[in-house]
Amino acid sequence: MATIVLCLMAQTTTRRCLLAHLKGLARAGESHSPLVSAHSQSFTSLPRTRWSRGSSVRFMSQGTTGKTAAGGSRRGALALTGAAAVTAAVAGVLANANHFQRAEMATKVSPAVVKEEEGDILERCREFMSPPVTDIAVLQERKGDMSTRMEMLIMETQADFCKALQEVDGGTFKVDRWHRKEGGGGISCVMQDGKVFEKAGVNVSVVFGHLTEEAAKQMRSRGKVLKGKDGKLPFCAMGVSSVIHPKNPHIPTVHFNYRYFEIEEEDGSKQWWFGGGTDLTPVYINEEDALHFHNTLKEACDKHHSQYYPDFKKWCDRYFYIRHRGETRGIGGIFFDDLDSPNQEEAFSFVKSCARTVVPCYLPIVNKHLNDPFTEEEKDWQQVRRGRYVEFNLVYDRGVKFGLATPGSRIESILMSLPLTARWEYMHEPAKGTREAKMLEVLQNPKEWV
């Protein structure tokens, strides 16, 4: 590991520079791979915490466009650097740029910019699973910054989803708060061996750092050369990610991830982009579930651009592909990266719609199959599919690969996406005409659901 100059700016105004080994880093191109230091602690929610699924917190439109002015008013600044880290972090973006269509549909986006609530930050934080990573005082001070608004969104998404799952399961999430010594940290919520859920993980991470110019160049793939102050560029990455593995083989596994990156140039201007997606991995095909899931996503997408759903659905099928098996991981959903158009406000509004669609996408399916009876054979097939899930996550998922390769990562948060149990049967081949064979057929030939 290369020794690199790490500049830490605390959330106060003092600036300290130090030499350090890279010990953590930024969120990777995808997914359930938080960026994490080893220091974690169990945490109990703030007093008065209650489930606020119904309280749709909204943000005021700030009317910002493309680049936003940064400088002194920015988030108390930030933290980590290291070419390797950032290179890997953004490998996903590069790969997507090469292989997939890009999310450049600026001119067509609908003007539906949702107003935000002017709710008090402190009040909203009381609904979270844990205090946010950033000091509440800092969030309050920088209420209008996109980094604050996104951090509030991912914390709310985590809380809403965890509480919806707790309600249906009867169990409680274990909440681990951890911090990176290089800057930032995260909150991992895990429920294991519940009544309904075999393993449910919902993770938030917010990390800061500095990139070298070389790393920044690799980070952004649109031919832009970024100029840093003394060769370094402040950088921040944050996201919420989740994988839910239910016990009942008739309830599908769901995964989602929504993330935001910011990088600041010498002149104070910012590059920023969003990424994310939600996808479903059933054990058996249920047309009605698939239609509900995809329709709900499509509705959320259509509010913003008519091409979002068809484009991001294809991108999803391509990303979650287990190449050595010639099959997708599940029946897809949406996946996008590098989204920085038509403007920051509208891009954020789209991400917000997606994040708020997670509960309505998934919970009705969970509730519908809650009491479905199942056989031992169905459970076995679920376990075989879980094995494929492990294969995808360990072999292909860029976030996981990047996280595992990074010293100082919080491994438990990265691998929380793995199921509690999985199975590998030699030469497992479902008999023709069975429901298992029908599932495989769909995985080998992704369908257009809506």
Added chain:
Amino acid sequence: MATIVLCLMAQTTTRRCLLAHLKGLARAGESHSPLVSAHSQSFTSLPRTRWSRGSSVRFMSQGTTGKTAAGGSRRGALALTGAAAVTAAVAGVLANANHFQRAEMATKVSPAVVKEEEGDILERCREFMSPPVTDIAVLQERKGDMSTRMEMLIMETQADFCKALQEVDGGTFKVDRWHRKEGGGGISCVMQDGKVFEKAGVNVSVVFGHLTEEAAKQMRSRGKVLKGKDGKLPFCAMGVSSVIHPKNPHIPTVHFNYRYFEIEEEDGSKQWWFGGGTDLTPVYINEEDALHFHNTLKEACDKHHSQYYPDFKKWCDRYFYIRHRGETRGIGGIFFDDLDSPNQEEAFSFVKSCARTVVPCYLPIVNKHLNDPFTEEEKDWQQVRRGRYVEFNLVYDRGVKFGLATPGSRIESILMSLPLTARWEYMHEPAKGTREAKMLEVLQNPKEWV
């Protein structure tokens, strides 16, 4: 995938050249990753098959040194090429050259060259789990070639080990014979959900090809530039590999792999080298088992060179290291690669000693714990350790990574090393002082057993 010129020479004397996509390839630096095409078939052993564990087949010393003359008398020659394939195949060798000590102890090797039996090839083949990959007539014709002698050794090793396991389990191995359309093939023997073994796989593969000079250069790391005829170099790779996952958590998992590479230069001279190793992955530390296992390996090594065991033991601990966990996969054994000294005969003799040590290393441990009672908690801990096994194999094992990345590989043979079942518990941390904690302590700080 690059389209490459593939020259196939059948085992007859006809030579045909054709353009083809690379669809398979040579054995990777490590391990349980056979190289494989998709065409497989179930197979029943030759008539008169019986377990020949006691019949120690030996080879006549040929007294060959360093390079051997090749040319017309070589194995029917042949087969696959493709820089990517070979580059990956030998990435292990390169990595080892950079990170580990090398197996260059030529001057010190003992002169103990074991005589081989002059047994009839056909008779010996009757003991195998399947006819060998190479036509028996070809093997008979080229009885003295190292490729023939190694193919006989790996087939014998497979048969001896499978039969020893069948005897103890009472079950029967499923034998799948498969061939690569680009040349060569393999024999996969798998027993699943037996009385003693949850999953037991023993695989042989024998593949042939041509390398480009560039690929050959990357293949050999000792600064040698290899010159091919018209830029291409005939190449062959073969090996036996196995992973055994027992049901009882008091019986450890074992893995071994012994392999041989040959590459032919323009002037007909050959580069060749051996690689391999045997290592143990217990669920609980049993000092007596560890001593037996390591002592048996040490004895086999000491017959050839006093540095082999200490050097290859260290190499093993370094190779089977789960970096993101900071722990080794198991309690080690031996691991070596790129072994081409002091001469071919002695190197082969050493590999033969190792291969013949597999049964005496492992079977006494199996038999000793066959009827050990175990608790549900012990079984759970076994499943957690199986999860780590999966992590190593999917994230780090060069053979698996290479195999999965190669179109046309026989995935079922590559992934036969995965356990039938595995488990990932969030934040699993054995309590201090428990036997689980003691196991972890050893994995985090590899011991010198003998």
